[in-house]
Amino acid sequence: MFGCMFVIVAAFLASATIAQLSPDFYDQACPQALPMIKMVVEQAISREPRMGASLLRLHFFDCLVNGCDGSLLLDDFPGFTREKTAAHNLNSVRGFEVVDQINAAVDWAYYGSVVSCADILAIAANDLDVTLGASSYQVLLGRRDVRTASKDDANNNMPPPTLDFPALLSNFQSHGLALKGLVVLSGAYTIGMARCTTFKNQRYNETNIDSSFANAFQMQCPPTSGDNNTSPLDETTTSFDTVYFNDPTGGGGSP
Numbered sequence: 678m679f680g681c682m683f684v685i686v687a688a689f690l691a692s693a694t695i696a697q698l699s700p701d702f703y704d705q706a707c708p709q710a711l712p713m714i715k716m717v718v719e720q721a722i723s724r725e726p727r728m729g730a731s732l733l734r735l736h737f738f739d740c741l742v743n744g745c746d747g748s749l750l751l752d753d754f755p756g757f758t759r760e761k762t763a764a765h766n767l768n769s770v771r772g773f774e775v776v777d778q779i780n781a782a783v784d785w786a787y788y789g790s791v792v793s794c795a796d797i798l799a800i801a802a803n804d805l806d807v808t809l810g811a812s813s814y815q816v817l818l819g820r821r822d823v824r825t826a827s828k829d830d831a832n833n834n835m836p837p838p839t840l841d842f843p844a845l846l847s848n849f850q851s852h853g854l855a856l857k858g859l860v861v862l863s864g865a866y867t868i869g870m871a872r873c874t875t876f877k878n879q880r881y882n883e884t885n886i887d888s889s890f891a892n893a894f895q896m897q898c899p900p901t902s903g904d905n906n907t908s909p910l911d912e913t914t915t916s917f918d919t920v921y922f923n924d925p926t927g928g929g930g931s932p
Contacts, residue, residue, distance in 0.1 A: 846859055
């Protein structure tokens, strides 16, 4: 992750301090960077469809702790403990090797760390959405990678899966997001899988669940074992669609 700590080559340092986020931030310095990132993302998802959800989670959890600054990608260093070891990240966040592949490809093409890793996560999030069936959106670029991270901030900012709705809404509001933001961002759970330990207790204590879904869930997530087994978040784990929102009305889907 060495390249993630040094974002812009010397020629851009003078303007970096006053640069504003812009969708064409890299158009002059490295015009092929975005197509290269998209290619690596598509290849990664082709090899492992679940990787799309993993990369999206990296971007979200990076942004949730002190902004979209690449801090989640850093390893331990004298003076700070990495966010990767925070309670909700440990043995959970994944996809770092894909970010390394993207970073290496762009660095090789442009002879140095021109694209920040924070921007790589943002660009990859849009690319994976499109690859899995969602619409593209404009990505503003020009973020700077930080050189420090805080495990404590990660533990304090990331909402645990055990939060009830009022507490979850309060957490999102503390980040400047209202109810609509919570609902929209929750829709990202339409892709990917979740470890049984994150929601097993809720599922075994609820009664308003479709019986066929409950039986399938209990086989995947036994009550006294299988905490690290993974369970689908909806019926279409590799397609960016509205099934996550539709499932609860029929008693199915994961929390």
